[in-house]
Each structure stands twice: as C-alpha cells, then as structure tokens.
Amino acid sequence: MKAQMQKGFTLIELMIVVAIIGILAAIALPAYQDYVAKSQAAGALAELAPLKTQFEVLANQGQTPTLTATDATYIGQTANGGTYCTLSAPTYTATTGVGQLICTIKNGNAKVNGKTLTLNRSAEGAWACAADSTLEAKHKPGKCS
Template sequence: MKAPKIVKKAQAGFTLIELMIVVAIIGILAAVAIPAYQDYVAKSKFAAALGEVSAGKTAFEVKLNEGATPSTPADVGLSTTATANCSSFTVTGTTLTCAIVGGPSTVSGQNIVLTRDVNGGWSCAAATIKQKLIGTTGVCVGQS
C-alpha cells in the first residue's frame, strides 16, 4: 500500500470576511460605548462643579450668623476667577450659582443654583441639565 502524500500549505492569514466581521463588531461596540462615556464625563463634570460651589455654603452660613449678607463670591470663600469646573460664581440674596466650564456640551455653560430657604435648608437646581446626568433628585433637581 502506498502512503498518502502530505502536502504542506502555507498559511494565508485572515480572509477578507473575517476581517470585515471584526471591524463590524468593533463598530457596534464603539456605537454603544461612546455615548455612555460622554454621559459618564458629563456626570463627573457636574459632580466636580457642584462640589466647588457647595464649598461656599458653610461660609455663607457663617456670614449670616455674623449678621452680614454675603454679596460676592469672595464673601463666601469662592474664587473670584474661573476654576477648572466653574467659569464664574455668583452670590445674590440667598443663592450661590456656578456656571459650569468645560466638559461635554450637555453640561458646559449650564448653571448650578444652590438656594437657601428661610429655615436654613439648601436646595439645588440645574434646570437645563438632564436629570440622568445629575443623579437622584435628592442631590439636585434637573430637567426631566
């Protein structure tokens, strides 16, 4: 009996269809991941800006306890120039406001307004920012 002849074939690499499938899978993953990443960046920018403006609440209360009415960002310990998260701070009456700078367009240029009520409680509003980018309504109330 004759032994079968073994033919060695050189490896050819991936076929075109295999490469097209991989590119399609990467495209689908990117289409899902990019919007989710943008939301994540917007949430973190909002949280950072809220942290910066919230720092003024304590000094605001101290000024009120001293009988003074704060009227400038410096009165409540906030920066008078732009920071990494707020382009400007405003203090008027019983409100502290931060204009968010940078980040995705969903939060950039939007305002966070902290308002003190007559009982000394604070509320937060960001009327032009979608609630999903803020978190629960217990943190701040945004656009539904």
C-alpha cells in the same frame, strides 16, 4: 514533499471583526460622553458645596457674602476661581434669611457647558440644589432637581 498551507484569517472573518468593533464603539462612545458630562456636573457641585460653610458664618452675622478676595465677607472662591464653576455674585437677604449660590458650568463637554447649578438657602437655613432646566436629568448630580 507537500507544500505547507498558510493559515490565517480570511477577509470575511476580518471584516466581521471590524464591523463588531464599529458597532461596539458606536454604542460605547455616547455612553462615555454621558458619564463624563455627569462627572463634570458633579465636579461643579463639589466646588459649590463647600462655599456654604462660610456663607452660613456670614449669614449668622447678618452680612452679605461676596466673591472679592479682599473683602471681609469673602466666601473663599472668586468668580472664576473654580475648575468647573464660574460663580455669580451670591445673594443674601438678611431680613428673610434667603440666599443663593449660583454656578455656571465651564470647562465641561457641550452637554453641560453653560448650564447652571444653584444652591438655594431657605429662611430656615436649609440648603437645596436646583439644576438648570435645560440640563438633562441623566447629567444632574445627586439630589439636584
């Protein structure tokens, strides 16, 4: 009776598979980190954008918006109220109609933490997004420049 031969992978075949997995992981992890950073920046902008509505209501009344929940001119979020945003005090100049909402990104990864997103209101009432110049272009959300 013949002895049955064992079948399986050789050591070199297993080493090749491990090397391939290592190479794929080395490529995939940085790409995933960039994807996460962009989504966190977009999340910060998504927290900032709805505040424009109450800002506009107050601007049309000639009042300066605040982040203090007990004030009559409260815009709907406190300075540390968001998941990804720490807000700076909004600015508004009634004589010119120019204003700003500024978010400093928090709770994100190192590529976006501490960077700022700013919504600028022009005298005509148009809003434009501007991102921190140190925030890489690939992490900037949408039309933020």
